[in-house]
Every structure is written in C-alpha cells, then in structure tokens.
Amino acid sequence: MTKTLIERDQATIWHPYTQAQTAVPPVPIVRGEGVYLIDDQGKKYIDAISSWWVNIHGHAHPYIAEKVFEQLKVLEHVIFGGFTHPAAVELAERLLAMLPASQQKIFYSDNGSTAVEVALKMCIQYWSNQGTARTKVLAFNHAYHGDTFGAMAVSGRSIFTAHFENFLFEVVYIDLPNEGNIEAIKSQISSLKSDLAAFIFEPLVQGAAGMLMYEARYLDELLSHCQREEVLTIADEVMTGFGRTGKLFASEYLYQQPDVMCLSKGITGGTMALGVTSCSKKIYEVFLSDDQLKTLFHGHSFTANPVACSAALASIDLMEKPETMQHIARIEKQHVEFMESIKGHPKLKDIRRTGTILALEWITDDGTSYLNQLRNQLYDYFLQQGVLLRPLGNIIYILPPYVITDEQLGYIYEKIKEALKLF
16 A cells, blocks of 8 residues: 555654654645645645745745756756855855945855854854954853754753753853843943853844844944954844845844854745855954964865855845835735734734734743743644644744735734634
8 A cells, every 4th residue: 555645754754843752744745836835635835934934935936946957957066175166156246245245255054053153163263263262152042043063052041952051162141132231231241252252143033032023223232342342243144134124134224244144044045955154354364374274174065056056046136126125015014014903912912023024922821932832722723724834832923935915914814813712
C-alpha cells in the first residue's frame, strides 16, 4: 500500500521547534501560489506570516523562478575563496547602494544565524587585531538572534537556550530603552565600555520575543552613546529588513547608523537560503595586514552561491518596483483600520504595529509565554479556516507577503474577530 506524504514524513524527518510526541501531523503542502499554500487535497491556506517571514513577494513568483533558472544554466556554484562571480559582485553593489552609507563591505553566509555569527566575529576580532581584549557583548533582554551557539549566546535566556546555557559566552543584558530608563542604561554602558566588544540589537521590533516594539528615538540615543564610548553596534535586520517596518530597513528610522548589519529571510524573496553581513570601512580595514593571523577565518561551502545571489537580485528587482512600496503602505493602512475596529477589546492585553507587522496579545490566566496553551488552540483554529498564523504563545501576528490583497487581509481580520469570540 502506498504511504501518504505525512506517513513518509513522520518515518524520516525531525521537524524544527516541534515536540514530535504530542504534535499534530504536519500539513502536506505540494504547491505555492502568491499568498497561498496548497495542500495535497487542494485546500488553500493564506500564508499570513510569509512562512517564517521570508516570502515577501509571495510563493512561486515567476520572475524569481525565471532568474534562478537562467543562473542554473550558466553557473550553479563556485568556491568563493580566491574566486568570484558576476551575481555576487552585482548583489554586493546593489545592497550597498540600498543600505545606510556606513556600510561599505559585504560578507556572504548561509542564513540569519550565520550572519549574526559573522557579525560577532568581526566585532570581537576587530578589538583583538588591535591588541585589545574586549570579551563581553551587550544585548537586549528577550532578544532572539538565532540558534547557532554565538547567536544563542547573545539571545535572551529562554526555552531556546535552556539546555546550553553553561556553554554560552558572557553577555550583558539591558531592557528595551524608554524615557524612564535611557539614562540608567547609558550609565551602565559607560561603566562597562572597556569590556564591551559590541552592542547587538533587533531594531524597533523583537520578533520571536512576541513582536515587542520600541521607539526609534531611544535606540538612536543608545547608538549615539555607544559611538561616543567606542562600542561597536550590530543591527540584526534579519527579520526587519526589506520593507517589513515600512521602510527598506528599520535602520532608516535612525539618525545614528550601525557599524555592522545582518540580513537574511526576505533577501531572496523566500526562494532559498542566503545570509549577508555588511560592515563599515573602519571595521574592514582593521583586518588588512601582513600578519595572516589578522584574517577573518570564516566561511561556508555555499558562500555567495550564484543561484542564491541571482534569487536575491530578482527579489531586489521586485522590491524596487514602485508598486511594492505602495503595497506596503496599503497593508499598513489596512492594519491601522483593523486595529481601530478592535481597540479596547476585553480579551486583548495589547495591539501593536510597526509597518506591515501587526501583533495581538491575548489576555490569559497563564500570562504571556511562548508555551501558553492558547497557542495550539489558535493555531489549529486558523488552519481550519484556511489561514496560516503561527502564534508566539498567546500572541498572534500578521506578517504577510506584500502581494496580499485587501480582500485577503479582510478575511484574516474577520477570522481573528471570530477567534476573539471563541477563545
């Protein structure tokens, strides 16, 4: 008897962030089209979270597919140590033209976590190359920067890091800045400056923490203070990059610019994995030396893969079309109107928005937690209704592809209103 796709999956695959003992079977998706994921029975699901925030132009975009196919016929891969290729050079040129002027060099890797690893190595070795030992990193409480060891170390201590805490390097944590604590945080930085290699942050929105949002002006104050105290700064724009906050990059809301930036997720439009770490000329030049030990000894087998670079170039082509920013503004407008329609709802602790990111926090007896039992009820309900929303505990969020229509957004909003009646 022929096994189903689910049966074959369960016999062979270990899924991420999944307790296989208790989890429901995975949904077997066989096709994507625009905002929709389509399962093996033909049921459509609106991908309201862009499949972990990556599919900014929707699924199976024909233009990206065409450009990937063209690249595959020419060059699928080449070692990037001692070699280069047109797609990598063009992508670096175009990214630097888009990024803040402080960014002058591009280093390629494989994903968001590795982009963060590279950034940390750059900043720690920046000091080491100059004969200075700075051994600590500054980060926000509740941060999430990835699941590799360096990225875990600078993330907040949580269920993601619990089993590995004895293996993680020392990090100094601070709260998100606001009017009440900004001066105390600045004083703390001043007292620790001789030990701090860098300050890493998710600008404006902490994603996995529950889409926690904070004001650009206080982050600006922190960055300005770090620059005065000669503490390097790393903007982790893996989630916020490529339009999510209403601008191309969240750093565009800031007057002070970071020394290093991390990019991934939306960079290829969700087509394939690619990570980028950009840095200032100041950092790059500290690695230039006749001493080979001052080299940045980091790389990946698939560094600057030509197919991934071509997908990123195609995604940027789409990003730069005027209609894409118009779609982003339209989504923002729809979010604002929906927020007004549920403002003050007795079941909601908070409603927050930055750009196209909308988050709703349910009030529950268990409090706010990634493991809140409401999560599974909400997740299952929305799937039944043909909507993919993946709650962060008792917090649901919408992070849709930019091609989503007002009608499709309206359907999601209506299902959320129905959920507020049921749960």
